[in-house]
Amino acid sequence: MTADGGTHDLGVRYGFPHRLDVDRWLLDRQILDVDGVVVGTVDDLELTDPAPGAAPELTGLLCGPAAMGPRIGGRLGVWWSVIGLRMRNTADTEPARIPVAEVAGAQPSGLRLRMHRDAVGTLALAYWTREKIVRRIPGSGRPSRSRR
Amino acid sequence: MVAGYGRAVPSTSLPAGLLLAVGCAAIAGCAGPTPDGGAYRRQAQLTAQAVSSIVRTATLAAEAELDGRSLAPFSDTTVSDAETDAGSAQTTFDSRQPPDAAADRLRRQLDAPLSSAVDGLQALRIAQRRGDAGAVRESLRQLEADADTLDRLRRGIP
Amino acid sequence: MTGLGRGWKRLLGVALGVMTAIGGFVDIGNIVTSGLAGARFGMSLAWALVFGTIGMGLYGEMAGRVVAVTQRATFNLVRERLGVRAGLVNLAAALLLTGLTMAAEIGGAGITLQLGSGISYVIWVPVVGLATWLVIWRVPFGVMERVLGLLGLALVVFVVALFALPVPWQELLSQAAQPAVPPDEGLATWLFFAISLIGSAVVPYQVVFFSSGGVEEGWRRRDLGEMRLNVFVGFPLGMVLSLAIMACAVPVLQPRGVDVQRLEQVGLPVVAALGRVGLLVMLLGFFAATFAAAAECALSLGYSAAQYFGWTWGKFRRPAQAPRFHVVMLAGIIAATALMLTTIDPVQLTIVSVVLGAAAIPLTYFPILVVANDRSAMGRYVNGPWANTLGVVFLVVMVVVSVISIPLLFLTKAGQ
Numbered sequence: 001m002t003a004d005g006g007t008h009d010l011g012v013r014y015g016f017p018h019r020l021d022v023d024r025w026l027l028d029r030q031i032l033d034v035d036g037v038v039v040g041t042v043d044d045l046e047l048t049d050p051a052p053g054a055a056p057e058l059t060g061l062l063c064g065p066a067a068m069g070p071r072i073g074g075r076l077g078v079w080w081s082v083i084g085l086r087m088r089n090t091a092d093t094e095p096a097r098i099p100v101a102e103v104a105g106a107q108p109s110g111l112r113l114r115m116h117r118d119a120v121g122t123l124a125l126a127y128w129t130r131e132k133i134v135r136r137i138p139g140s141g142r143p144s145r146s147r148r
Numbered sequence: 149m150v151a152g153y154g155r156a157v158p159s160t161s162l163p164a165g166l167l168l169a170v171g172c173a174a175i176a177g178c179a180g181p182t183p184d185g186g187a188y189r190r191q192a193q194l195t196a197q198a199v200s201s202i203v204r205t206a207t208l209a210a211e212a213e214l215d216g217r218s219l220a221p222f223s224d225t226t227v228s229d230a231e232t233d234a235g236s237a238q239t240t241f242d243s244r245q246p247p248d249a250a251a252d253r254l255r256r257q258l259d260a261p262l263s264s265a266v267d268g269l270q271a272l273r274i275a276q277r278r279g280d281a282g283a284v285r286e287s288l289r290q291l292e293a294d295a296d297t298l299d300r301l302r303r304g305i306p
Numbered sequence: 307m308t309g310l311g312r313g314w315k316r317l318l319g320v321a322l323g324v325m326t327a328i329g330g331f332v333d334i335g336n337i338v339t340s341g342l343a344g345a346r347f348g349m350s351l352a353w354a355l356v357f358g359t360i361g362m363g364l365y366g367e368m369a370g371r372v373v374a375v376t377q378r379a380t381f382n383l384v385r386e387r388l389g390v391r392a393g394l395v396n397l398a399a400a401l402l403l404t405g406l407t408m409a410a411e412i413g414g415a416g417i418t419l420q421l422g423s424g425i426s427y428v429i430w431v432p433v434v435g436l437a438t439w440l441v442i443w444r445v446p447f448g449v450m451e452r453v454l455g456l457l458g459l460a461l462v463v464f465v466v467a468l469f470a471l472p473v474p475w476q477e478l479l480s481q482a483a484q485p486a487v488p489p490d491e492g493l494a495t496w497l498f499f500a501i502s503l504i505g506s507a508v509v510p511y512q513v514v515f516f517s518s519g520g521v522e523e524g525w526r527r528r529d530l531g532e533m534r535l536n537v538f539v540g541f542p543l544g545m546v547l548s549l550a551i552m553a554c555a556v557p558v559l560q561p562r563g564v565d566v567q568r569l570e571q572v573g574l575p576v577v578a579a580l581g582r583v584g585l586l587v588m589l590l591g592f593f594a595a596t597f598a599a600a601a602e603c604a605l606s607l608g609y610s611a612a613q614y615f616g617w618t619w620g621k622f623r624r625p626a627q628a629p630r631f632h633v634v635m636l637a638g639i640i641a642a643t644a645l646m647l648t649t650i651d652p653v654q655l656t657i658v659s660v661v662l663g664a665a666a667i668p669l670t671y672f673p674i675l676v677v678a679n680d681r682s683a684m685g686r687y688v689n690g691p692w693a694n695t696l697g698v699v700f701l702v703v704m705v706v707v708s709v710i711s712i713p714l715l716f717l718t719k720a721g722q
Binding site for chain 3: 027028029030031037038039040041043063068071072073108109125126127129130133134135137139140141142
Binding site: 194197198200201202204205208209212216217218219220222224225226229233299 | 420
């Protein structure tokens with residue numbers, strides 16, 4: 001697995017090219033968990049040097065405000081990271097990380113994981129808003145319709 | 149080593165620009181001191197035009213009501229809104245400082261039809277709510293005359 | 307059921323979809339700008355509405371095609387193709403504009419209720435805001451779209467009114483065919499209102515709503531034909547309603563020098579032509595169009611934010627399954643209702659928001675054009691030469707519009 005020249009083999013299905021331009025095919029794409037539920041977007045990539053001087057390898061996908069903040073840059077980016085971390089309600093300052101091995105493949109709507117959404121760790125704000133706001137409003141548990 | 153893979157995209161402050169634009173557009177509509185005769189004449193023209201438009205809106209609605217072709221809430225709202233709008237147009241114009249003697253004359257010329265229109269709209273609203281067809285017709289005649297006067301004055305302003 | 311029965315049912319479904327698209331095309335922006343332009347400029351700005359509708363059709367079709375093939379809605383594309391920063395700028399602009407538009411729609415619905423009841427719109431605004439939220443919270447997507455879209459068809463009353471009014475058809479047609487600045491108006495004002503009409507046809511929230519609605523309804527490749535029919539038949543017929551609003555103003559308002567500053571003025575020609583029944587039908591149409599648009603704006607706020615950040619979204623889900631999506635919409639509705647309660651003038655707000663909307667179009671449309679051209683994502687559904695040529699020409703014009711719109715907003719003091 002190499003990320004040299006911005007291309008990367010991810011064992012892709014669904015008719016996508018085998019060698020991927022990581023910038024174009026990974027960054028800012030949606031991530032779906034094992035059940036197809038959206039858990040976030042690829043906010044940044046984790047590249048690791050296997051040995052000094054060797055080409056860096058893609059080892060993980062990073063998600064959440066702590067990954068997004070530095071990419072926004074400037075003061076807004078710093079605020080973004082800090083507020084995002086506060087909302088995550090953990091002492092951990094690292095962004096949520098998905099090991100590359102957990103990526104099952106790409107489908108038109110995004111990258112599909114082998115993991116369950118709760119293992120990813122990006123849904124703290126979703127759970128907080130659900131428990132503190134949405135669940136307190138009557139009718140929150142009933143669907144408006146079943147999908148065609 | 150863990151390295152961020154950030155793309156540098158030039159930052160633009162479009163939202164800030166939009167906010168500024170909305171704010172300025174709102175402020176630009178407010179009245180301020182008038183520096184010269186030309187701007188005063190332009191303001192007089194705009195006021196005459198606006199009030200004539202407002203009066204004719206109210207007369208259209210009131211005529212339809214009189215003929216039983218409208219609904220009371222619609223006609224009443226239209227006439228009341230016209231009354232409010234004409235009043236505020238007059239107040240805005242009155243708050244302008246006339247810069248010279250010519251502007252004073254213009255102000256006096258406009259004052260009578262403007263005041264008559266505002267009073268006429270009030271009378272129309274009252275008569276219409278009472279269902280007093282005679283009084284409505286009376287107000288309509290007066291208002292048509294006021295609107296004609298305002299149109300004539302507007303066209304006469306250089 | 308027999309094959310013939312299924313065929314009829316399918317035909318009915320398609321017709322229903324097209325009729326929904328017609329009613330759904332018109333909102334407070336169309337009502338106000340068309341009425342205003344007709345009263346002030348005759349039909350000399352009809353071209354702007356036609357131009358805007360062509361652009362809306364082109365990009366609506368592209369966005370719909372991208373959804374049917376890739377299941378990715380507009381703000382997914384924005385984030386993917388523009389990246390975090392430019393995407394965030396785009397999102398902020400879209401949220402602000404859609405919020406302003408929603409406020410104007412809620413105001414328009416409130417004023418319509420005042421015109422029908424005599425009770426002040428300030429009382430109605432919170433009621434409309436609450437009703438908008440209830441629709442978002444409880445009413446199924448298809449029911450919302452169909453019922454409000456079909457009620458919006460009541461605006462056909464403007465077409466009927468045209469035939470009851472002494473319309474100088476010859477003159478209107480020649481004004482529309484050979485556009486020129488009327489003698490007593492300035493070029494800047496004329497162009498400003500041209501931009502407002504283009505903006506009323508292409509408001510960014512409509513593409514966001516249309517493409518996300520495609521995801522909500524589970525469009526696939528086999529639905530492309532139906533989607534195209536909605537876009538290429540429904541939108542132009544929606545434009546015809548807008549043109550009728552414009553044309554109705556010409557024989558009634560223009561000769562009297564009535565300058566449209568309030569919603570009721572747009573309705574005066576219908577009262578003059580058709581009396582009480584016409585007025586009632588028109589008020590129903592105004593309400594359905596503005597209320598539907600308020601709900602669509604609210605949903606677009608949720609769609610844009612959720613797609614940019616990668617949140618779960620969709621009305622087909624239980625609110626508890628898409629909590630952040632629902633919180634954004636709730637906050638948006640509260641903010642828009644609060645803005646209207648400051649008694650800001652909804653007509654002026656509408657004009658400013660459609661013009662700024664026109665200015666922001668390239669931001670939303672550019673990523674759609676890029677993805678629709680991406681063969682690796684679209685396969686054989688990639689843009690053809692026609693869609694590309696027209697799409698690029700439209701986008702270039704919109705960039706020019708974008709550059710001149712804000713100076714014109716100041717120069718003309720928002721068209722005063």
